[in-house]
Amino acid sequence: MKKLLLSILIVGSATFANAQKSEVADAKKKWNIFAFAGISQAYDKKMTALNDGLVNTDKAIANEKSKDLPEAWVYRSLFASAIAITDTVSEANSLAKQKIAEEAIVKAKALDTKNADKDNIATAEINIRNAVFGRGMRAYKSKDYPTALNVFEQMIVFNPQDTAMYLNAGVTAKLVKNYPKAIGHFKKVISLNSPDSRALYAEIIDMTLRELKDTVAGLAEVKAALVKFPEDGDFIGTETDIYIAKGDIAKSQESLSKLIAKDPNKAVYHYLMGGTYYKQALNMQDERKKIDSKKVKEFNAATAKMTELIDQSLPFYKKSLEIDPKFVPSLETLKQIYAFKNDTANYEDIKKRLDAIPAN
Structure with missing residues (x-):
């Protein structure tokens, strides 16, 4: 009787172990079916199929006989990661399944010593990255920018060379007014030789000067931009503006004089040199507005200084038009100057030339 009972227990134990191994086989079968047809299924059917596989x-x-089978953890990572990316209804469930998938991947890698399942493990890792990115994009579209920023920075950890994620993180950081972080992310994109470097330098300079109001750092950013884009008129112009604001006109004119000497046939350089005088005139105009109308002598002195500065700017604007008769920035500025001087003939001539230029 005892011998018969022992035989029954042995057979029963083997049957139970095989049953647990069949759970792995069922999981594998269900995953293959899902991989073949699951993508085209309706949301509810996909979620049901994936949850059924995860139960296997x-x-x-949970069983001692199969808990160390690599495939048990591999398919666990696949099902859990697929749920994480598929479940766009419950962020909490998506995150919970992502955690399960991450834990399963660690276990699968440890057990899969022969790398027999490396492709499936890689698929699970890709699923996790896509799940994270999906949550970030949903947060961004719903204008939950702090969450989106956090997610995009998680994506950077997955791939530190992904310029798109640094760009996403920078844009989102700017939206939450975290300008230092936005600048840091944009600089990283530039360091990875992005074709958008010129536009990103412009963003960095604008945030540094306009939002952080840091002229010293702003000038440093302009100089960094000019190393990469030495002939960019906007960056040169911004550098000129900073020097003018600091009262260091000589420094600005020295820099522009070198550029003109190097390439005298660039209209933009002459235009910018004219701006070193004209912008001083505009600043003088602002100061003149503050003068009491009764102080005629002071008012007239300010007007005379304005006129002197404007007259000093004219040869440079005219030179730029000799080089390029359709250089709009110079035409626009001369139009303002001739209006100030009440020079109707030249004003009408410049206006006519501007009107003849097709709008972009």
Whole structure:
């Protein structure tokens, strides 16, 4: 009787072990079916199929006989990661399944010593990255920018060379007014030789000067931009503006004089040199507005200084038009100057030339 009972126990134990291994086989079968047809299924059917497969792996890893089978953890990572990316309804469930997938991947890698399942493990890792990115994009579209920023920075950890994620993080950081962080992310994009470097330098300079109001750092950013784009008129112009604001006109004119000497046939350089005088005139105009109308002598002195500065700017604007008769910035500025001087003939001539230029 005892011998018969022992035989029954042995057979029963083997049957139970095989049953647990069949959970792995069922999980594998269900994954293959899902991989073949699941993408085209309706949301509810996909979620049901994925959860059913995950239940098989729950049972497999709960048993001593199958808990160390690499495939039990591999398919667990696949099902859990697929749920994480598929479940766009419950962020909490998506995150919970992502955690399960991450833990399963660690276990699968440790057990899969022969790398037999490396492709499936890689698929699970890609699923996780896509799940994270999906949550970030949903947060961004719903204008939950702090969450989106956090997600995009998680994506950077997955791939530190992904310029798109640094760019996403920079844009989102700017939206939450975290300008230092936005600048840091944009600089990283530039360091990775992005074709958008010129536009990103412009963003960095604008945030530094306009939002952080840091002229010293702003000038440093302009100089960094000019190393990469030495002939960019906007960056040169911004550098000129900073020097003018600091009262260091000589420094600005020295820099522009070198550029003109190097390439005298660039209209933009002459235009910018004219600006070193004209912008001083505009600043003088602002100061003149503050003068009491009764102080005629002071008012007239300011007007005379304005006129002197404007007259000093004219040869440079005219030179730029000799080089390029359709250089709009110079035409626009001369139009303002001739209006100030009440020079109707030249004003009408410049206006006519501007009107003849097709709008972009």
